[in-house]
Amino acid sequence: MNRVNVALVGLGAFGTWHARSLRDLPQCRIAGVADADATRARQMGDALGVPAARDAQALIGDEAIDALVLAVPPFAAAEIGVAALKAGKHVFLEKPIAVTDADAAALQAAAEAHDRVLMVGYVERFNPSLRRTKALIRTGAIGQVTKISSRRASRFAGKPDWVWDRCGIVVHVVGHDLDVMRWFVDDEVERVYAEAGSLMRGDLGQPDTVCVTLRFRSGAVGIIESAWTLPSNHPAEENDTRMDVAGTAGMISVNNLDQTINLCSESSGYRLPSILRWPGNLDGDVGPLSWALKDELAHFAACVGGEAEPPVTAAHARETLRILLAINKAIETSAPVALETFRPQ
Numbered sequence: 001m002n003r004v005n006v007a008l009v010g011l012g013a014f015g016t017w018h019a020r021s022l023r024d025l026p027q028c029r030i031a032g033v034a035d036a037d038a039t040r041a042r043q044m045g046d047a048l049g050v051p052a053a054r055d056a057q058a059l060i061g062d063e064a065i066d067a068l069v070l071a072v073p074p075f076a077a078a079e080i081g082v083a084a085l086k087a088g089k090h091v092f093l094e095k096p097i098a099v100t101d102a103d104a105a106a107l108q109a110a111a112e113a114h115d116r117v118l119m120v121g122y123v124e125r126f127n128p129s130l131r132r133t134k135a136l137i138r139t140g141a142i143g144q145v146t147k148i149s150s151r152r153a154s155r156f157a158g159k160p161d162w163v164w165d166r167c168g169i170v171v172h173v174v175g176h177d178l179d180v181m182r183w184f185v186d187d188e189v190e191r192v193y194a195e196a197g198s199l200m201r202g203d204l205g206q207p208d209t210v211c212v213t214l215r216f217r218s219g220a221v222g223i224i225e226s227a228w229t230l231p232s233n234h235p236a237e238e239n240d241t242r243m244d245v246a247g248t249a250g251m252i253s254v255n256n257l258d259q260t261i262n263l264c265s266e267s268s269g270y271r272l273p274s275i276l277r278w279p280g281n282l283d284g285d286v287g288p289l290s291w292a293l294k295d296e297l298a299h300f301a302a303c304v305g306g307e308a309e310p311p312v313t314a315a316h317a318r319e320t321l322r323i324l325l326a327i328n329k330a331i332e333t334s335a336p337v338a339l340e341t342f343r344p345q
């Protein structure tokens with residue numbers, strides 16, 4: 001496997017999560033990091049054992065780097081992204097692509113002109129429950145989508161200043177649900193309307209709550225509620241997000257708090273499809289998902305190719321079996337079994 005040499009730019013809250021993800025991916029190697037905050041850059045560089053810079057340009061000029069992952073605030077991404085694309089690098093860019101259409105257009109043009117990959121990170125595309133929902137829709141489980149309603153709430157506190165000053169709740173948050181709806185309906189939006197509220201901190205002059213309605217060309221309608229009003233003691237680690245997708249022949253309800261989906265359809269009745277593990281038979285309805293069995297086999301293939309080690313070796317599995325047999329023995333004899341002396345038959 002040829003590893004992709006990646007430079008990570010922007011080492012704030014989300015950049016740190018990208019660092020962790022990239023570090024753990026066998027397909028990638030972090031070759032350098034940058035952040036306008038020199039201390040942050042140095043600390044992450046030291047933690048990862050890679051060169052660190054304040055200015056992304058230092059990494060863009062490095063021939064050994066294939067791609068940049070940008071987790072800078074969205075108003076700062078275009079300048080770095082365009083320069084990287086022009087230098088022949090591939091770019092992964094955190095959502096939203098930008099905060100102005102001019103910047104988004106410049107990024108798109110640079111990617112097309114230089115024939116480089118430019119991927120925008122709307123991470124819900126990789127959310128297992130939403131991927132499974134898309135797969136069910138694709139196979140016609142609920143007929144044609146007629147209405148999607150989506151709720152996304154997070155806490156008011158703890159957002160960087162730029163979210164208020166230079167982005168706002170619509171571009172920062174509603175984009176997630178809008179992207180998912182366009183993906184699910186597979187159609188373009190014809191008309192939108194919205195009401196916004198700012199009762200949490202009216203003095204900031206920015207909405208903290210928004211209710212959007214939208215209509216697709218197909219006639220499907222959508223409702224998006226986004227709010228920075230989650231109580232501070234709410235159990236959600238990050239967001240509380242839920243979605244109901246209604247169709248002409250059924251309905252899917254997604255609860256991202258506990259990663260469950262409920263399917264109720266005219267043809268299959270009420271079901272709780274498995275999200276993470278089991279793909280079903282050869283023509284099952286999972287679509288191009290990643291699931292545990294597939295990931296397990298991909299890992300096995302990497303082991304065969306000498307690129308990975310089995311997480312469960314024969315020795316490990318044999319010891320597991322020995323313990324299981326000891327448990328059986330304990331059941332049979334109604335007595336504790338010491339593993340130190342236990343010898344299976």
Ligand SMILES: NC(=O)c1ccc[n+]([C@@H]2O[C@H](COP(=O)([O-])OP(=O)(O)OC[C@H]3O[C@@H](n4cnc5c(N)ncnc54)[C@H](O)[C@@H]3O)[C@@H](O)[C@H]2O)c1
Binds near residue numbers: 037071123160172
């Ligand atoms: N996919 C999601 O669910 C999700 C969630 C949160 C944030 N994000 C996105 O991730 C990105 C970063 O968000 P965050 O919350 O980590 O922000 P943050 O403010 O915590 O971090 C941004 C970092 O970028 C650095 N920076 C700013 N300008 C720079 C420049 N020109 N060059 C180099 N470094 C620069 C800052 O010093 C800071 O360390 C944003 O695009 C945001 O929309 C995505």
